[in-house]
Amino acid sequence: MVILGLTGSIMEFEPELDRLLHPELSYITPEGRVLPLSEIGDAASRRFSGEPVVAYLPSLSPNLSSQVVLPSGIAYVNQHTGEVLGMRTRGQTFLGYVRELHVRLAGGNFGRNIVKLSGIAMLFSLASGLYLWWPIKQVTIRGKWGTKRLWFDLHNAVGIFSLLPLAILAATGTIIGFENQVGPLIYKLTRSSPIHITRSTPPEPAPGAAAMTPDEAVAIARTHMPGAIPYRVQMPKYGGLYVVALLNPRERVAGDGNVVALDPYSGHVVSLSRSSDLSRGDRIFGGKRSNSYRKYFGNAEPDRSLASKHNGIRSSV
Amino acid sequence: MKRAITVVLLLTMHAMAGDVTGKWSGAFKVDGADHDVPQLFIFKQDGNKLSGSGGPDQSEQYPIEDGRVDGDRVRFQITTGEWKFTYSLKAVDAKLAGDLELKSVDNRRTAKVNLSRAQ
Numbered sequence: 001m002v003i004l005g006l007t008g009s010i011m012e013f014e015p016e017l018d019r020l021l022h023p024e025l026s027y028i029t030p031e032g033r034v035l036p037l038s039e040i041g042d043a044a045s046r047r048f049s050g051e052p053v054v055a056y057l058p059s060l061s062p063n064l065s066s067q068v069v070l071p072s073g074i075a076y077v078n079q080h081t082g083e084v085l086g087m088r089t090r091g092q093t094f095l096g097y098v099r100e101l102h103v104r105l106a107g108g109n110f111g112r113n114i115v116k117l118s119g120i121a122m123l124f125s126l127a128s129g130l131y132l133w134w135p136i137k138q139v140t141i142r143g144k145w146g147t148k149r150l151w152f153d154l155h156n157a158v159g160i161f162s163l164l165p166l167a168i169l170a171a172t173g174t175i176i177g178f179e180n181q182v183g184p185l186i187y188k189l190t191r192s193s194p195i196h197i198t199r200s201t202p203p204e205p206a207p208g209a210a211a212m213t214p215d216e217a218v219a220i221a222r223t224h225m226p227g228a229i230p231y232r233v234q235m236p237k238y239g240g241l242y243v244v245a246l247l248n249p250r251e252r253v254a255g256d257g258n259v260v261a262l263d264p265y266s267g268h269v270v271s272l273s274r275s276s277d278l279s280r281g282d283r284i285f286g287g288k289r290s291n292s293y294r295k296y297f298g299n300a301e302p303d304r305s306l307a308s309k310h311n312g313i314r315s316s317v
Numbered sequence: 318m319k320r321a322i323t324v325v326l327l328l329t330m331h332a333m334a335g336d337v338t339g340k341w342s343g344a345f346k347v348d349g350a351d352h353d354v355p356q357l358f359i360f361k362q363d364g365n366k367l368s369g370s371g372g373p374d375q376s377e378q379y380p381i382e383d384g385r386v387d388g389d390r391v392r393f394q395i396t397t398g399e400w401k402f403t404y405s406l407k408a409v410d411a412k413l414a415g416d417l418e419l420k421s422v423d424n425r426r427t428a429k430v431n432l433s434r435a436q
Contacts, residue, residue, distance in 0.1 A: 018423070054396050054398060055398050055399070069396075069398060069399060071382055071394075071396045071401070073422070074399070074422050088422050089422075090399075090400075090401050090420035090421055090422055090425075091420055091422075091425055092420075092423070092424060092425040093422075093423040093424075095423050096421070096423035096424035096425070099423075099424065100424070103349075104349050108348050108349045109348070109349050111349070112349050180351060234398055237380065238379050238380070238396065238397065238398065239372065239377050239378070239379060239397070240376060240377060240378060
């Protein structure tokens with residue numbers, strides 16, 4: 001429980017801590033206009049031996065740098081000047097290890113099962129505590145310092161005031177851990193069903209046809225989601241399509257909720273998912289159907305929507 | 318002596334992957350994850366060099382990088398975005414099986430992969 005609480009608290013501030021650990025790559029001084037993505041990508045590619053751009057992670061804040069995903073790592077670029085600030089290669093970091101501890105105690109399947117069961121154990125412990133507290137209903141501390149009574153009163157008072165947030169924490173953690181089993185129940189309770197996003201295969205391009213630029217792809221994607229801000233643009237060389245993920249500031253559902261996939265030659269929309277179209281059950285699970293992280297690692301992984309509720313509650317305790 | 322050399326050569330040839338050119342399908346499962354992820358590769362082997370593409374299915378393919386075939390060992394990488402996939406496979410009975418390392422900018426995971434020739 002202590003490990004889960006500590007690691008969860010660190011994860012709550014993961015983006016901030018990550019930037020704190022890499023300030024020279026993360027922070028920039030806003031100046032002038034924002035360069036087109038193609039210029040940002042060219043700058044990164046030139047700096048790193050002409051490597052192709054895999055994806056763009058445009059900055060969502062004027063004083064934070066943009067990121068360009070290359071095969072050898074993630075390049076950080078000042079989107080106002082085109083200056084390449086450096087690169088981070090892929091590999092395990094402290095924050096990644098903290099996440100591993102939180103999700104599976106860094107112990108594979110065995111650790112994951114312990115974490116899952118600890119949620120149930122905590123729920124049981126809270127329920128039994130409430131059962132024992134109910135007959136006395138004590139919230140005040142009357143015991144004197146150094147007596148057993150003081151500790152008994154403290155246990156009662158702290159326990160009852162922290163019961164609700166701890167119960168929500170344990171319940172959401174248990175739902176995350178047992179999502180495969182709990183998922184059907186959630187959809188039944190919300191009277192909804194998972195939204196399945198279909199993706200058609202675009203036709204073969206005409207000989208000599210030129211692909212769109214990433215900026216053109218983003219412009220098309222934004223016409224389908226007015227007001228949304230692009231935070232990820234996958235290049236068609238990697239996966240066959242332009243895939244633009246957008247963040248709608250008015251919505252709370254994160255993850256890959258708003259995604260437009262485009263034929264790189266015609267610009268036709270091949271698939272479109274909006275977080276506003278997600279069913280109530282999908283919203284609880286954060287639009288998991290299209291989330292690439294879950295595609296590889298499954299349901300029992302930290303994700304934005306339910307995990308952020310879990311984290312938000314935990315940080316307020 | 319000649320017989321011994323012949324036997325060694327035959328054993329060596331048996332252990333080699335041969336030409337892996339063609340379609341291979343299968344799946345990987347990340348250690349600690351709860352499901353199999355489908356895989357489809359379209360390999361092109363030219364000597365020791367391996368190129369082509371791979372991904373979850375035919376419609377989502379990523380280019381193979383740094384591909385090599387050395388004897389019965391097949392090694393290559395794929396970048397799917399923030400994640401880099403590094404495959405270290407071994408040819409065993411017309412199948413490719415082995416390890417996969419997945420690395421992001423802050424995480425490293427491992428998986429077991431099994432592939433067989435697709436029709």
